Amino acid sequence: MSETSASAVGSFPEPTSAEVVIIGAGPVGLFQIFELGLLGINAHIIDSLSQVGGQCTELYPEKPIYDIPALPICGAQELIDRLLEQAKPFNATFHLGQEVTEIERLPDGRILVVTSAGTRLIAGAVVIAAGVGSFQPRRLSVPGIEDFEGKSVHYRVKTAADFHDRDLVICGGGDSALDWTVALCGKARSLTLVHRRAEFRAAPATVARMRELVAEGKMRLVEANAIAIESEIRAGEPKLTGVVLQTKNGQTPLQVAADHVLAFFGLHPKLGPIAEWGLELEKKALKVDTEKFQTSVLGIFAIGDINTYPGKKKLILSGFHEAALAAFAIQHHLFPEKRQFLQYTTTSPIMQKRLGVAGANTL
Numbered sequence: 279m280s281e282t283s284a285s286a287v288g289s290f291p292e293p294t295s296a297e298v299v300i301i302g303a304g305p306v307g308l309f310q311i312f313e314l315g316l317l318g319i320n321a322h323i324i325d326s327l328s329q330v331g332g333q334c335t336e337l338y339p340e341k342p343i344y345d346i347p348a349l350p351i352c353g354a355q356e357l358i359d360r361l362l363e364q365a366k367p368f369n370a371t372f373h374l375g376q377e378v379t380e381i382e383r384l385p386d387g388r389i390l391v392v393t394s395a396g397t398r399l400i401a402g403a404v405v406i407a408a409g410v411g412s413f414q415p416r417r418l419s420v421p422g423i424e425d426f427e428g429k430s431v432h433y434r435v436k437t438a439a440d441f442h443d444r445d446l447v448i449c450g451g452g453d454s455a456l457d458w459t460v461a462l463c464g465k466a467r468s469l470t471l472v473h474r475r476a477e478f479r480a481a482p483a484t485v486a487r488m489r490e491l492v493a494e495g496k497m498r499l500v501e502a503n504a505i506a507i508e509s510e511i512r513a514g515e516p517k518l519t520g521v522v523l524q525t526k527n528g529q530t531p532l533q534v535a536a537d538h539v540l541a542f543f544g545l546h547p548k549l550g551p552i553a554e555w556g557l558e559l560e561k562k563a564l565k566v567d568t569e570k571f572q573t574s575v576l577g578i579f580a581i582g583d584i585n586t587y588p589g590k591k592k593l594i595l596s597g598f599h600e601a602a603l604a605a606f607a608i609q610h611h612l613f614p615e616k617r618q619f620l621q622y623t624t625t626s627p628i629m630q631k632r633l634g635v636a637g638a639n640t641l
């Protein structure tokens with residue numbers, strides 16, 4: 279993180295003003311919206327993924343969680359749905375599918391937050407709830423792949439129609455690979471699914487449908503690894519023409535014509551730009567105090583899996599506690615003159631008004 283001059287800010291479009299920006303929409307970032315909202319503070323929340331939920335949604339949506347207070351059993355996606363519902367009255371602004379690449383402290387103490395999509399926000403305080411970092415797609419590991427990524431080699435589908443009437447190779451054996459195989463079969467000119475083993479991790483019904491499509495001669499399934507890409511120069515630009523596959527039985531590599539490759543090998547977390555923001559780190563986590571959960575920089579807080587302090591336990595429960603205390607610290611940071619006192623949601627008319635339940639005094 280660096281200090282910047284007002285003129286540097288002025289050379290870009292005017293940033294949007296925000297009371298608080300939360301970086302990371304995992305369970306802890308979502309609960310932060312709620313805790314701030316109870317204190318009358320509005321938030322913008324940013325996540326590099328296109329959906330909220332962090333690890334719960336991305337890594338284990340269907341697994342039951344057993345250690346959320348008062349919920350003896352709760353599905354991971356269900357927990358995220360409940361957190362969203364609980365935060366709803368506070369009308370946070372969501373910026374999804376964009377990674378926060380920069381934060382800069384301005385001379386007046388406010389913090390400029392910039393994302394990969396060019397969103398610029400100026401906030402009175404920032405809460406980093408970035409978990410284990412932003413999830414990045416595992417890349418296709420073949421030489422020279424970087425020249426084609428984003429053009430003819432893709433790790434997510436933005437517009438399905440881009441692949442209609444094209445020769446398509448899809449790599450992977452999980453839900454994304456199989457869902458897109460079934461969705462694009464018949465629309466692509468040709469479709470080859472490449473998976474390194476015979477077993478698939480995707481939903482059995484989708485795997486069965488894919489096998490039917492293979493049996494009907496509508497697509498090809500190859501048990502292999504992609505080992506190279508083929509290209510030729512057209513109009514001065516390298517153009518993907520095919521993929522070379524090494525099949526399991528070690529025969530001569532197979533060449534498959536392709537205009538586009540879709541590779542779905544899952545995601546892995548990467549601390550990424552957070553490491554460059556000048557905040558004190560310990561073992562890839564942000565050091566915070568246990569009163570305010572503030573980082574080494576005034577006005578920048580860190581909660582959930584991304585932070586560290588003596589006794590830290592990376593549990594959702596711990597993150598919820600941190601979000602509650604950080605909210606009070608943020609209130610004091612934004613409005614130092616305001617007297618702070620603890621209010622209960624059961625009895626506080628102002629909190630009930632903010633929650634939209636004023637007057638509902640019984641269940």
Ligand SMILES: Cc1cc2nc3c(=O)[nH]c(=O)nc-3n(C[C@H](O)[C@H](O)[C@H](O)COP(=O)(O)OP(=O)(O)OC[C@H]3O[C@@H](n4cnc5c(N)ncnc54)[C@H](O)[C@@H]3O)c2cc1C
Nearest residue numbers: 302304305306325326332333378408409411412582583594
């Ligand atoms: C298989 C599994 C089972 C688990 N079971 C339990 C359990 O039973 N009980 C329990 O308490 N915990 C459990 N955990 C741990 C729990 O999931 C984590 O403690 C929790 O998800 C942390 O929440 P978080 O909001 O801090 O971070 P995350 O859930 O990691 O969310 C962080 C979000 O920040 C985003 N992000 C990161 N960097 C950026 C950036 N620069 N710009 C924009 N966005 C960014 C990421 O994309 C991500 O969505 C489990 C974890 C796993 C993997």
